[in-house]
Amino acid sequence: MAVSRTARRSAPGTTSATAPVPGPTGHPLLGSALDLRRDPLGTFVRAQREHGDVVRVSAGPPGLRTVMYCVFSPEGAQQVLATQAANFRKDNVFYEEIRQTGGNGLLTSQDDVYLRQRRLIQPLFTKKRVDGYAATITDEAEATAERWRNRPDVDVVREMDRLALRTVSRVLFGADVEAAVDVIHVNFPVISAYITGRAYSPLRLPRTWPTPSNRRAEAATRAVYEVCDRIIAARRSNGDEAAHETAGTDLLSLLAQAQNEEDGSLDATELRDQVLVFLLAGHETTATSLAFALRLLACHPEARARAQEEIDALPPGEPCTAATMDQLPYLTRVLKETMRLYPAAPLMGRRAVAETEIDGHVIPAGADVLISPWVTHRHPAHWTDPARFDPDRFTPDREAARHRYAWLPFGGGPRACIGRHFSMLESVLALAVLLREYDVEAPATEMPVTAAVTLQAVGEARVGVRARRGRLAAESMPLSP
Numbered sequence: 001m002a003v004s005r006t007a008r009r010s011a012p013g014t015t016s017a018t019a020p021v022p023g024p025t026g027h028p029l030l031g032s033a034l035d036l037r038r039d040p041l042g043t044f045v046r047a048q049r050e051h052g053d054v055v056r057v058s059a060g061p062p063g064l065r066t067v068m069y070c071v072f073s074p075e076g077a078q079q080v081l082a083t084q085a086a087n088f089r090k091d092n093v094f095y096e097e098i099r100q101t102g103g104n105g106l107l108t109s110q111d112d113v114y115l116r117q118r119r120l121i122q123p124l125f126t127k128k129r130v131d132g133y134a135a136t137i138t139d140e141a142e143a144t145a146e147r148w149r150n151r152p153d154v155d156v157v158r159e160m161d162r163l164a165l166r167t168v169s170r171v172l173f174g175a176d177v178e179a180a181v182d183v184i185h186v187n188f189p190v191i192s193a194y195i196t197g198r199a200y201s202p203l204r205l206p207r208t209w210p211t212p213s214n215r216r217a218e219a220a221t222r223a224v225y226e227v228c229d230r231i232i233a234a235r236r237s238n239g240d241e242a243a244h245e246t247a248g249t250d251l252l253s254l255l256a257q258a259q260n261e262e263d264g265s266l267d268a269t270e271l272r273d274q275v276l277v278f279l280l281a282g283h284e285t286t287a288t289s290l291a292f293a294l295r296l297l298a299c300h301p302e303a304r305a306r307a308q309e310e311i312d313a314l315p316p317g318e319p320c321t322a323a324t325m326d327q328l329p330y331l332t333r334v335l336k337e338t339m340r341l342y343p344a345a346p347l348m349g350r351r352a353v354a355e356t357e358i359d360g361h362v363i364p365a366g367a368d369v370l371i372s373p374w375v376t377h378r379h380p381a382h383w384t385d386p387a388r389f390d391p392d393r394f395t396p397d398r399e400a401a402r403h404r405y406a407w408l409p410f411g412g413g414p415r416a417c418i419g420r421h422f423s424m425l426e427s428v429l430a431l432a433v434l435l436r437e438y439d440v441e442a443p444a445t446e447m448p449v450t451a452a453v454t455l456q457a458v459g460e461a462r463v464g465v466r467a468r469r470g471r472l473a474a475e476s477m478p479l480s481p
Contacts, residue, residue, distance in 0.1 A: 023056035082413030088350035103273030131322030141433035174250030298442035346374035
C-alpha cells in the first residue's frame with residue numbers, strides 16, 4: 001500500500017526511530033514457515049517469550065516471503081484495535097479471502113460501507129432483543145441433553161458445533177431452520193479450510209483455475225449461497241404473511257425490515273452477506289467456547305461441582321431465561337476463563353496505513369500486523385501461572401484490576417464483536433442446561449488445537465457423560481472406563 005511521506009510524518013504515534021523489530025531467525029530459506037505450519041500458536045507464544053511484545057516473523061521462500069509484525073501486549077492491542085483503529089485496516093490477505101468467499105458483510109466491510117451496515121444492524125443486537133432468544137437457546141440445549149440419554153460419552157466438539165449451528169440457524173431463519181442446517185454443517189468446514197489454506201499460502205493460484213481445491217470450495221460455497229438465497233427469496237415473496245408466522249422476531253425478518261432515512265435498507269446480496277457472517281461468527285465461535293468449557297470442566301471436577309451447585313440452586317422446575325445468567329456468576333467465570341485459554345479467534349490481522357510506533361518499535365507503513373488473543377491471554381506480566389485453569393481470575397475485583405485489553409476474545413474498539421452478548425447468553429444458558437442433567441468426566445490431558453478461521457480442535461474431544469437425576473438418570477448407561 002503506497003503511503004505518502006507526509007502521511008507517515010503526520011500520522012499519530014509515528015516516530016523517526018529506526019531500531020529494528022526483533023524476531024526469530026528461522027530457517028535460512030523458509031524463515032519461520034515450518035514452525036508456523038507445525039504449531040502456529042505455539043510459535044507465537046515462543047516468539048513473545050524470547051523476543052518481547054513486538055516481534056517480526058517472516059515465513060516463506062525469498063520472493064514469496066510473508067512478513068508479520070506481531071503485537072502481543074494489551075497496550076499494543078488497544079492501540080491497534082481502539083485508539084488508532086483508523087490506522088490499522090482489514091486490508092490483509094486473510095480478510096480478502098473471506099470477502100471473496102463469504103461476501104462483504106459486517107466482519108469484512110470497511111469505511112462508509114461498514115458504518116452503514118453497523119447502523120442498520122446494531123438495533124437488532126440490543127440486550128433486550130437478544131434476551132428474547134433465551135427460549136430458543138434453552139430449547140436447543142434441552143434437545144441436546146435428551147439426545148445424550150443412554151450414551152456413555154460424546155465428542156463435545158461435534159456436539160457443540162451442532163448445538164450452536166441449530167441455535168443460530170433458528171435465531172436467523174425461524175421456522176426455516178431445517179432447510180439450512182444440514183447444508184451448512186456439511187459445507188462450512190470445506191469453506192473454512194479453503195480460506196485458511198489460501199490465506200497462509202505464499203502462492204495463491206487464481207480461484208478460476210479448475211484445481212481440485214478450487215472446485216470443492218466453489219461447490220461448497222454455491223450450496224450455502226443457494227440455501228440462503230432460497231430462504232431470503234421465500235421470506236421476501238411471502239412478505240407480511242411470513243413475518244406474521246414468525247412473529248417478525250427471527251433475525252432474517254428483522255434484517256429484511258431494517259432501514260432508515262440515511263442508510264436505506266439491505267438488498268438481497270447484502271442480506272445474504274450478513275446472514276453468512278452471522279452463521280460463521282455466530283456458530284463456530286460459540287461452539288468452540290462451549291466445547292472447551294465442557295472439556296475443562298470434565299478435567300476439573302472441583303470446578304464442575306461448584307458450577308453444578310450454583311445451577312442446582314436455581315428455582316426448580318423453572319426454565320432458564322436471560323435473567324438466569326445473573327444467577328450464575330461462577331459459571332460465567334468458567335466461560336470467561338475458557339475463552340481466555342481457548343479464544344475462538346486466536347489471531348486477528350490488520351494492515352498498517354502509516355508508519356507507527358508500538359511499544360517502542362516502529363511498524364512500517366503497509367505492514368501486516370497480527371494481534372494474538374492466544375498469546376496476550378497467556379502474557380506472564382498480566383496472568384499469574386497463565387496455563388492454569390482458574391475461573392476466579394474473573395471475580396469483579398480481579399477483572400477491574402487488570403488491563404482492559406488483557407482479555408479480548410471479542411476484539412475491541414469500534415469493531416468489537418456485535419454479537420458478544422448473544423454469545424455469552426447462549427454459552428452460559430446452554431452450559432447450565434447440560435450440567436444440570438449431566439456430570440462430565442475426561443482425563444486431564446491437553447487437547448491439541450490449531451488456528452483456522454476460528455480455533456479448531458485437532459481430532460475428537462470425547463467426554464464421558466453420566467446422568468445426574470430424574471428420568472435421565474434412571475435410563476442412562478454407566479460411564480465407560
